Amino acid sequence: MALPSAAICCAALSLPSGVAQVHALAAKRGLLPASDAYLLSALLSSYSRLGLLRCARRLLDEMPPASTPPATVLSAFNSLISGCALHALTPACFALFRRMRVHVAGVHFDAVTLLTLLPAAPTTVVPQLHALAARTGLVSGTTVANCLISVYGRSSAPLARQVFEEMPLASRDLVSWTAVLSAHAQNGLTVDALELYRRMRGHGVEPDALTLVGVLSSCAHLDARVVGLHVDRYVRERIPGFRGNVQLCSALINFHARCGSLPQAQQLFDEMPRKSIVSWTALITGYGMHGHGDMAINLFQRMLSEGLRPDNVAMVALLSACSHAGKYEEGCKYFFAMESTYKLQPTLEHYACMVDLLGRAGHLEEARELISSMPMPADGSVWGALLGACKIHKNVETGEEAFKHVIMLEPSNVGYYVLMANMYTDSGQQDGVARVRAMTTELGLKKEPGVATSNTRGEFTC
Incomplete structure (x- = not known):
């Protein structure tokens, strides 16, 4: 030996x-x-x-x-x-x-x-390995099945769910439940994530910190306060020293901040002995979402002073905060500092924030020019941000251009049709309303144009 x-x-x-x-x-x-x-x-x-x-x-x-x-x-x-x-x-x-x-x-x-x-393994190779595991019987082992759930969960919650549901109930352990729950939370299927959590607890499986991170993320995005507060209470009663768990405490901050409980989020943040970029970003996001742009900017500056370098997610949070609070000059300054100061390449999310910022401030032509200058094709969130700004400022001509692009990219997103129809209604163009209604009927979209609400990213729902 x-x-x-x-x-x-x-x-x-x-x-x-x-x-x-x-x-x-x-x-x-x-x-x-x-x-x-x-x-x-x-x-x-x-x-x-x-x-x-x-x-x-x-x-x-x-x-x-x-x-x-x-x-x-x-x-x-x-x-x-x-x-x-x-x-x-x-x-x-x-x-x-x-x-x-x-x-x-x-x-x-x-x-x-x-x-x-x-x-x-690359995503395309995982099913081949899965087939080999099934053919040799190795997939019946809990560790292999759990690994498949985690790997599939990076890109396909349905495939992760399929492996999970094929496991015998007795073979599912905490890792299995956490992996499938996280797969749904990470892929935006937050309702399913919370349903899985309910099933898990119904089977008597006690969650750990990693499980609760996925649950809290889903609660934050759904504004599911009752479940989130239950998890908060569970954490405080059952997980000693949770403030030292950066990932879990950051998830709690994110939940409270997104749901508008900013004092609770701030208190948790202040009590953390060690903070990560995720912790700072969660609180910046919360202040920005609820219109406290100055607080978000101050937090960002504090983060820099403590030696942390922002990442792309932190910059999205900051730019969104500037947009939502009407901080036009500050938003432009931070956007143009991304490459020169922070060595970050702007992504589609950053451009969507900037189009929203420029549009809300009434600089529609500047927003349109920014889209034309992008190094990559604009996606639905970018054109949707411009469409939302056109609705605010009653600019039907530019709105029609944005609408044409956005429905090519996201033809089944009924919110964009609602927004365009409302824009036509506001300008007295009933023929335009009729055209949009005909389009939704032809596509089989269930809701007809009615009242739309917008969020800070220019995405609209009925």
């Missing part, structure tokens, strides 16, 4: 020469290439952890598969695949996987192989 432990310790201390010395000593004693499976795995893991993948690959190549026990071969391949995954070498991971399956007789992948490959 001494040599494997020595190799692992050298890797933990970032001593590549130490690992090489252990390797040389093992070879001198005749323990390699494959007489000691644990030693081989330790050396491969150590080389991989240090990024010495050529050394690890050479060690693997020296192993004679025909005379090496299949379990040792599998362990060796798993170690090297794990090392490649650790260093984000996805093509190398799958090249090794193919080599193991095709060229090494009698060796079959196991759950460890899948648990390493799945998080590294």
Whole structure:
């Protein structure tokens, strides 16, 4: 056991020469290439952890598969695949996987192989690995199923839900429930996330901090105050030291801030011993949403003074706050500082905020010019922001242009039709109202144009 432990310790201390010395000593004693499976795995893991993948690959190549026990071969391949995954070498991971399956007789992948490959796999490859897991029966294992739920959940809540629902009830653990709940929360399916939470509690499963982060996120976006306050009480009573959990406390701040309980959000923020960019952004977002632009800007400046660099999400929160509070000059200043000062490339969300800011301030032509100058095609949120501004300022001509673009991008979003119809109504153009109503009928949209409300991003609902 001494040599494997020595190799692992050298890797933990970032001593590549130490690992090489252990390797040389093992070879001198005749323990390699494959007489000691644990030693081989330790050396491969150590080389991989240090990024010495050529050394690890050479060690693997020296192993004679025909005379090496299949379990040792599998362990060796798993170690090297794990090392490649650790260093984000996805093509190398799958090249090794193919080599193991095709060229090494009698060796079959196991759950460890899948648990390493799945998080590294491109979205298009995940279903193929899922099929292999199903064919070999490995998907029946809770850990593999949980991993599939998490990986699918990055882009497809329905696929994550399918894996979850196919699991026997007895196999579902807290990780399963948390993974599927988070998949729905992260993909905007907040109602489903809260329903899953209700089911989970109904089955007697106690949530942990990570579960509650997903629940609080859903409550914040749905303004589900009753559930959110229940979670707040649960956290305070059942999770000691929760203020030291940055992720959980930030989720609580986000919930209270978005729901308008700004004093509670501020108190939680002040009581946190350590704050992340997410904590600051949650509070900035809350103040901005509720019209306290000066407070949002002051918080942003405090964040900078404490040495934190804003990310793209923080800049969206700040620009939205400026837009909602009519802080035209401040918003422009921060937007143009993104690249020069904060080294951030504006995204579609930032452009949508700026179009909303310019439009609300009555600078419709400037907003239109900004859209034309964008380095990427404008999406529905950008054109929707311009459409909302045109409604405010009764500019039907520019509104028609924005409407034409936005319904090409989001033809089933009934809110945009409502907004355009109301604009026609305000200007006395009943023929325009009739045209919009005919369009909604032709598309099979259920609600006819009526009263629309807008939020700070220029997106509209009936």
